[in-house]
Amino acid sequence: MKNTIKNIFVIFFSFFILSCSSQSKESFKTKEIYKSNSLIITQISENAFIHTSFKQTNDFGNVPCNGLVVKDKNETIVFDTPTNDKSSEELIQWINEKLHAKINAVIPTHFHDDSLGGLLAFHKQNIPSYSYAKTIELAKENNFVIPENSFTDSVILKVGDKEVTAKFFGEGHTRDNTVGYFPSENILFGGCLLKELEAGKGYLGDANVSAWSNTVEKVKKEYPNVRIVVPGHGEYGDGRLLDYTIALFKGQ
Template identity: 55%
Template structure:
């Protein structure tokens, strides 16, 4: 009996570690246009698809944080119909009230569905830099601006948004959920073995140092979500730093 009890305890602990580390993420929802993956107890990754001239059909990641009866979304899906799909899933399947959506930079893979969020009276947040750049690019413009940092309440928890410096774009910010140590790096962070990607609006000389600042600010991070590709751990930060070091 003692051996059986110890074995069961070990299985439970290993299972919890695998779940927290995202070894086998649970796909909560899947269609041809949207995939929602549970990465932690209250954290989901949403993945939609953007057709581009240079890179073809690109999977684009965002994040959903839930707590109590509320949710906060990071980056919209690539278009309005897919954003409607995400909003419907959060509102009915989870279900939660969406308190806010945060755009982490001005590109279409972050703001392409803002009109749909606005249709549902969901306030959108972005840095003042992002607001300025979306206006210049002719993309949907977020409602509310902030300078260097923003704290948003979700249920009885907090999620942080911070600007650490330039990289993929001049305005890229990251989101961090301290309660479960999950970082949404957006397009500032690369998946393992990725190339440098779209550098049209990048500051490649500043990129590595910006990610070093992110790594120093969140030394206990467990899960890191890149803007494109496979989610991982803090090794994604080191990979991105190495990719752009020496530029």
């Protein structure tokens, strides 16, 4: 009887410890940790931060545009630049002074200026840039600042002791849209390939709407354990953003 009670206690205690530790992982409180007129930085996990800058458009007004900063040790990698050099300089300064971290690389995920509009500011600080080969080709065609290093399918880069990946899965919002993944925290930066819940289709001037759903289905298959999904515009969420985007463009 004593052994039975002891075993029950051990099982209960183990369950209690496990539930507490899983709760602590899930209960990270998102917080806005920096705000100016041109840049907002929101911490969404222990080592990931959304940077939001703004782009004035004719059709959609003053649009908030998301990028992602991931960190390990005293190193960071940035997905997408803010929309212009001024906001990018602000972000670089914040990372250096508040995170006390080096920026190992910046990865624009497509050729529009809500992804690489502030690239020159990074290059001036000798921060290397990496993009899918088609992004470099389209940046050249449009006389934009050109990313320095190209990849044909995917690239894996180190940040501290961790890895991040950027990969092309197919056309959608543009012919060159890639996504970023931070495996240690299961965070996907979808950029403009992914939509926030209840969003419309957005700007389609460079899109391949017939391929879009299929491309996102490939992303979903590649990252089945995704926990946080960050779209190019709007609120971040979980895997439902993938399902929502797939449904939005299904049968187009």
